[in-house]
Amino acid sequence: NAGVTQTPKFQVLKTGQSMTLQCAQDMNHEYMSWYRQDPGMGLRLIHYSVGAGITDQGEVPNGYNVSRSTTEDFPLRLLSAAPSQTSVYFCASSLGGKETQYFGPGTRLLVL
């Protein structure tokens, strides 16, 4: 199993540009989440999904959209990037709501 994979590893955007961060898992996990990690702060939950077709907001959802059309994939969309979205983004998945979360290697995003 590849586990949780994220693409791209690095990305530089200009303010106002849009992009999609990809996340995929091959463990047949129902739960998937997106976090951002900023210096001096712990991980903060952006959006999460408890199954295909079901998503919900986390602590910091503004400026981000998600959808979950398949069990395997959970893309995160930035519709109009802002410098405040410069961060490292982690995707995680788990078999159930109270099971261990497995994290991807992260995507480092710089918005100029």
Added chain:
Amino acid sequence: AQSVTQPDIHITVSEGASLELRCNYSYGATPYLFWYVQSPGQGLQLLLKYFSGDTLVQGIKGFEAEFKRSQSSFNLRKPSVHWSDAAEYFCAVGPRNTGFQKLVFGTGTRLLVSP
């Protein structure tokens, strides 16, 4: 609101010495408690977790943590640190009435291991 405090931003430990990383939480009831480790350029890996029962929890890589309800603490320990333990460590809490998607993380403690 729930919060997690990791008071030490950096800790330096000599290889072979013992380690204790502190974690205090503020929560209305006893939450689920976790320690994660993040090696440079990697995602987070779960070290151990506490749900209920024995307050001393064993984890992977020789780590253990002790839950102390009276002190709202969940400190991570290791009796003998190896150079490969150099990483960032995060304490996290999760509410018992929802899933782990709503974990609240501390700001992390970076562990440096000196030879």
